[in-house]
Structure formats: structure tokens, C-alpha cells
Amino acid sequence: MSFRGIEGDPRQRGAQEPQRPQIGTEFDFGGVKESVVTRDDFPLEQARQVLGKETIAVVGYGVQGPAQSLNLRDNGFNVIIGQREGRTYDKALEDGWIPGVSLFSIEEAIKRSTQPERPLKPGQIQYLLSDAGQKDQWPNIRDLLSSGASLYFSHGFGFTFREQTGINPPEEIDVILVAPKGAGRSVREHFQAGRGINSSYAVGQDATGRALERTLATGMAIGSGFLFETTFEDEVFSDLTGERGVLLGAVYGLWQGAYNVLRQNNLSPHDAVLHTVEISTQTISKIIGEKGGDGLLKDLPPNLVPYFLGGLRSAFERSRSVFEDLYGKVATGVEVTRVLEANSKPDYRETLNRELAEIAGSEFGRAATNIRERRKDGPTVAEKIENRFDAVMAGALIGIMHAQYDLFREKGHKPSEAFNETVEEATQSLYPLVDRNGIDWMYANCSTTAQRGALDWNGRFRSVLERGFVDAYQERVVSQSLLDYIMDSEMWKAGETVRYLRPENQRLVR
Ligand SMILES: NC(=O)c1ccc[n+]([C@@H]2O[C@H](COP(=O)([O-])OP(=O)(O)OC[C@H]3O[C@@H](n4cnc5c(N)ncnc54)[C@H](OP(=O)(O)O)[C@@H]3O)[C@@H](O)[C@H]2O)c1
Incomplete structure (x- = not known):
């Protein structure tokens, strides 16, 4: 390797x-x-x-x-x-x-x-x-x-x-x-x-x-x-990067960034949550988990494809350098030194709890809780992507997935590991849990190493991604090469095999 x-x-x-x-x-x-x-x-x-x-x-x-x-x-x-x-x-x-x-x-x-x-x-x-x-x-x-x-x-x-x-x-x-x-x-x-x-x-x-x-x-x-072969280093590098990235840290930065731009455009907190976290966990993540990002794109109404591509290009390009910095800090041990130091403090638990309470108590957090509670009265969002805000969000989510996956592959991680730590865990485990219980609950139920890291990195991702949404919500991107990049990508083809190997498809003989 x-x-x-x-x-x-x-x-x-x-x-x-x-x-x-x-x-x-x-x-x-x-x-x-x-x-x-x-x-x-x-x-x-x-x-x-x-x-x-x-x-x-x-x-x-x-x-x-x-x-x-x-x-x-x-x-x-x-x-x-x-x-x-x-x-x-x-x-x-x-x-x-x-x-x-x-x-x-x-x-x-x-x-x-x-x-x-x-x-x-x-x-x-x-x-x-x-x-x-x-x-x-x-x-x-x-x-x-x-x-x-x-x-x-x-x-x-x-x-x-x-x-x-x-x-x-x-x-x-x-x-x-x-x-x-x-x-x-x-x-x-x-x-x-x-x-x-x-x-x-x-x-x-x-x-x-x-x-x-x-x-x-x-x-x-x-x-x-x-059983998938890896090395100790690859396992921990991809795990720590993934939880700070697509699984917990970057995705919250992405939702926050989009939410802020929608609020600046006079959407209510309720509507801004619908077009960010709610559509992501209720609809987009489920489609990706079932059909892959290429499957989602294939089913998208043609008039929404340019918005999808705008969200994707912006999130992919803007998040790349943050992912590179993150991976470097993980691989050199800088991130671990910092996390061990922070989590060894006598009041580390109170610090984490305070930061999570801030997320829950923020306008975004309260609006998200409100919407989850309203779901009992019926679905809050459509099962398919039907408007430009949601198409941008789908593109942006898939954009950060491509950025993280490509980086893992460049660093020598195998496709199965790169896909698992980027897409599979997100769509099969973490995003469904955010969907049921909220982002602060999800953080609180991960390891303290993951919590500290995701809390520290989500701001970096938010600040680069937020600026991209200003243009992406307005801009229509027409690009055959970008379409080909997604439809021909190794990531989504690898995903087909990962889906085939899912536990649901297994019966063990004891
Ligand atoms: N959580 C997961 O689903 C998951 C998934 C994959 C891999 N892993 C890995 O599996 C390993 C175990 O993780 P986990 O989540 O199962 O464990 P955990 O809940 O983080 O750890 C709890 C265990 O560690 C003990 N412990 C903590 N500090 C201790 C200390 N200073 N001295 C003695 N015992 C101490 C606890 O005992 P007390 O209750 O008495 O403190 C308890 O037995 C980790 O390497 C983790 O990265 C976890």
C-alpha cells in the first residue's frame, strides 16, 4: 500500500x-x-x-x-x-x-x-x-x-x-x-x-x-x-477522519451553513430546517442508501439537475482542503494529542455537555426538534426531491461524500473502507439516528473522541460550505463532465457491492 x-x-x-x-x-x-x-x-x-x-x-x-x-x-x-x-x-x-x-x-x-x-x-x-x-x-x-x-x-x-x-x-x-x-x-x-x-x-x-x-x-x-482486510493505521485514520467529516462534523457544518443562508433569504426557521436536515435524513439519505448517489441523480427531475450539480460542485471544491487538513492532522497524531488532552481534563464531560446543549438550544436545534415532533401528524417532506433547495442539498451532501471518499482513496484506503466510512455508516446508522433523535443526541451517543473531534471541526466545514450555498441556490450548472464523474465514479459502483454484502442479506449458520 x-x-x-x-x-x-x-x-x-x-x-x-x-x-x-x-x-x-x-x-x-x-x-x-x-x-x-x-x-x-x-x-x-x-x-x-x-x-x-x-x-x-x-x-x-x-x-x-x-x-x-x-x-x-x-x-x-x-x-x-x-x-x-x-x-x-x-x-x-x-x-x-x-x-x-x-x-x-x-x-x-x-x-x-x-x-x-x-x-x-x-x-x-x-x-x-x-x-x-x-x-x-x-x-x-x-x-x-x-x-x-x-x-x-x-x-x-x-x-x-x-x-x-x-x-x-x-x-x-x-x-x-x-x-x-x-x-x-x-x-x-x-x-x-x-x-x-x-x-x-x-x-x-x-x-x-x-x-x-x-x-x-x-x-x-x-x-x-x-471480514474486510485493513491495517491498524488505515482503520483509525479513516474512522477519525470520517467522524469529524461526513458522518458527524462536516455534515452538521453543511446543514448549519445552508440553514444560515436560507434564513438570510427570509425563510422561517421551520422552512430552513425542512430544506436542510429534514430533507437530508428523511429523504436524501434513504435514497442514497438504497440506490447510491448515481441512482439519486438518475431519478432527479431534469429541471433540478443543474441545481443538484451546483450544490455538488460547490461543496466538493470548498470542502476538499478542509478534508486534506483534517486527514493530515489525524495521520500525524496532532488531532489525537489534542483530543486526549481535552478529554483528560477533569471537567471534560461538562464541557462536552455544555456544547451539545448549545446545539440543542440554538434556533436551528429548536426548529429541528419541533419538526421531528410534528412528524406524528404526517410526513414533513416529500419522498422524492421536488424543488431546487432540496436538489442543492442533495448535491452538496453527495459533494462532501465524493471529497472524503476521493481523499481516502488517494491515501491508499481500500474502496470498501472508504465507502463504509463515508456513505454506508452515514446512511445506515448515523443519519437515521439523527433523524430519530437529533444531532445533539447523536453526538452524545458517540465516543468522546468522536464528540470532541466533530464539535471542533464542524465550524471549519461550515465556514467554507456556507459561502457556497449563496450561489448554489441561484446558479444553474450545466456540465456533462460533472454528470459523467458521478455516474462513472468508482464510489457508487463500490457501493453496489457493499449493499450486496449488508447484514440484512446474510444468514449465518452456527
Ligand atoms: N461503541 C461502539 O459501538 C464501538 C464500535 C466499534 C468499535 N468500538 C471500539 O471498541 C472499544 C470499546 O469501546 P466501547 O464503546 O465499547 O467502550 P466505552 O463505552 O467507551 O468504554 C466503557 C468501558 O471502559 C471502562 N473504562 C473507562 N475508563 C476506564 C478506566 N480509566 N479504567 C478502567 N475502566 C475504564 C468502563 O468501565 P466503567 O463503566 O466502570 O467506567 C467500561 O467498561 C473502543 O476501542 C472503541 O473505539 C466501539
Whole structure:
């Protein structure tokens, strides 16, 4: 994989390239072939053979911890929980984990897994504390990791940014990653419904020669249906950029910017919300999720296409440099240093809550809440895009998606990852949640790393995007090359394969 050397990039500081998988099925993502590991390639029975002689200690019972450990338990693996006492520990009790048998302190769980009695082998630590908690607890657990054990993450954060987090695992242990593409709740719900979650996987350090098979085995054991290869760095760079960008930060900047311009044009708060966030989450996002951006464009009434293209060109061109700056700050660790510093302050939670309350209490926030409440009286917007304001918004949303996706591809991310972190998570998870509960709720229910980042970056996006709406609402853009760019783009073709691989289309055999 090529990477256009950003100074301080962890890949230049000795991070290992992943092993090539020996197995997998080729899928075509917009003309690029990727090897995806399916249940046929790596059945659950094989996972049981790989992990059968190990105790898996799931450390942390927050969001991913319960989902992954319960799926592992239901799949017949030998799993225990490490959790400090308090509310979260009580949740583990409620889920049937037994103190002294399957529920322990963090240190005790790690010892039982990595220093087991014969004939068990050194096992796996699933390090599922919050990102800040991982940094905090590392000095207490580092020396408990015995030779031959594996350290598993569901996010590339702690290991990639080890200069900032201090998480430097000993050389004699495997370091592996399986990152489910969805919230913890989906990991469990899909499993219970007999479907698989999709996950990405990576090997960061192969001490035993078994790191790859351990990774794939764990991926299947926690309930994945398809496993997409990535690296620790790619996973965390795309994740942090995506949440600051299209998924949370840039999209709020986009809505705010458009809202401000519509208000300056004398639309009421109610109407300005209808033509920004409401049309986006009620209609545009659903169409993109079902048919892609190319599908949306094909169905657009011809008289609205020039407005769509105006919104697209403006948002794409204006947001590009902000995305580049953002990616650079993520890849060099600048963003992480800042977020860890901000979120380590004793009053970090109050600060975040205050900023979220400001969003909820703003004119935009109040109008959006009002409209959501009125939906019970009937639909607020049309199912199709029917006027120029909404065509501009559709174009602009697709414009920031293209800007982020293209950047990911230039930086060497695979199409599946670039699409997932840009379009799939937006249309299948985050925008539907904004639709139901509002943007402040959505932020509050993401990780604190995501919240801090999105709150810090949305203003940058708003200030560049807002100016573009002034012209885009008036201007008709006629451009065959722009039309071709969307209709022929790799992104929307890759999206067809991603849609085909969705959990809804899977049935898992246990
Ligand atoms: N949330 C998701 O859906 C999701 C999706 C994909 C990947 N991930 C990744 O999965 C990992 C776990 O995330 P999560 O969202 O499940 O966890 P989380 O809710 O952010 O973390 C909660 C867990 O961390 C513990 N914790 C926090 N600070 C601690 C400290 N200083 N000392 C000891 N324990 C501490 C909590 O215990 P207490 O309750 O006692 O504080 C709880 O067990 C992260 O790497 C995350 O990036 C999460």
C-alpha cells in the first residue's frame, strides 16, 4: 500500500505491514478486487479449533464488551469478563456473568487468560475499554501479558498512536484487530437475528505465527459475517477522519451553513430546517442508501439537475482542503494529542455537555426538534426531491461524500473502507439516528473522541460550505463532465457491492 509520506506517519515508525491472508473470496468494488473473508472461507468450526484451547478475557463491559462477549459465549467459546466494580460491573452481573467464575477484576481476568493452568494455552485479551481507559489502565496490565498471548482491539487508536497512549505491547505477544462496522447494539442484534455484522480486521504484530488465524477466528467468533482486510493505521485514520467529516462534523457544518443562508433569504426557521436536515435524513439519505448517489441523480427531475450539480460542485471544491487538513492532522497524531488532552481534563464531560446543549438550544436545534415532533401528524417532506433547495442539498451532501471518499482513496484506503466510512455508516446508522433523535443526541451517543473531534471541526466545514450555498441556490450548472464523474465514479459502483454484502442479506449458520 502506498502512502504519501506525511511527517510522523506511524507507518514510517516501524509499524508492521499486515500479513496477506491465505484465504478469502474476491469481490469487485468498483473495478478494484478485494479479498473478503466469508463464513465459507473460515467457518465457525475452524474458529473453535483455533481458539478452543484459550480463555478469552473481554476487558471492559461498555458497549462492544457485552455484545462481543455474549456472542462469544453463545458460540461456545471459553470467555470471561474483566471489569472494575460499579454500574458497568452490575450490568455484567445482570447478563449472567458470575463473580469468581466468569467475572473478575481487570487484572485477575488478564492473569487467568494469559497465565492459564495446563492444558490451556496463553489466551486472548479483548481490550475493550474506552480509548482513554485503555491508556489509563495500560501501565497496570502491561506486565501481565505473558509470551504467546494475544492483545485484541476493536479500534486502531491505542496501538497506532502508541507514542501518545503509551500502549507499547511486548514483542512476544500478538497484536490483532477486529473492528465491527456498527454500534455494539447492532453486533448483538444482528447475531440474535441470525445475521452477521461486517467487520474489518488487521494484524499489528505477529509474534506466534498464529496472529492471522487468531484474528479471523475471533472475527467469526464474535459474529461477523464478512471480514474486510485493513491495517491498524488505515482503520483509525479513516474512522477519525470520517467522524469529524461526513458522518458527524462536516455534515452538521453543511446543514448549519445552508440553514444560515436560507434564513438570510427570509425563510422561517421551520422552512430552513425542512430544506436542510429534514430533507437530508428523511429523504436524501434513504435514497442514497438504497440506490447510491448515481441512482439519486438518475431519478432527479431534469429541471433540478443543474441545481443538484451546483450544490455538488460547490461543496466538493470548498470542502476538499478542509478534508486534506483534517486527514493530515489525524495521520500525524496532532488531532489525537489534542483530543486526549481535552478529554483528560477533569471537567471534560461538562464541557462536552455544555456544547451539545448549545446545539440543542440554538434556533436551528429548536426548529429541528419541533419538526421531528410534528412528524406524528404526517410526513414533513416529500419522498422524492421536488424543488431546487432540496436538489442543492442533495448535491452538496453527495459533494462532501465524493471529497472524503476521493481523499481516502488517494491515501491508499481500500474502496470498501472508504465507502463504509463515508456513505454506508452515514446512511445506515448515523443519519437515521439523527433523524430519530437529533444531532445533539447523536453526538452524545458517540465516543468522546468522536464528540470532541466533530464539535471542533464542524465550524471549519461550515465556514467554507456556507459561502457556497449563496450561489448554489441561484446558479444553474450545466456540465456533462460533472454528470459523467458521478455516474462513472468508482464510489457508487463500490457501493453496489457493499449493499450486496449488508447484514440484512446474510444468514449465518452456527
Ligand atoms: N461503541 C461502539 O459501538 C464501538 C464500535 C466499534 C468499535 N468500538 C471500539 O471498541 C472499544 C470499546 O469501546 P466501547 O464503546 O465499547 O467502550 P466505552 O463505552 O467507551 O468504554 C466503557 C468501558 O471502559 C471502562 N473504562 C473507562 N475508563 C476506564 C478506566 N480509566 N479504567 C478502567 N475502566 C475504564 C468502563 O468501565 P466503567 O463503566 O466502570 O467506567 C467500561 O467498561 C473502543 O476501542 C472503541 O473505539 C466501539
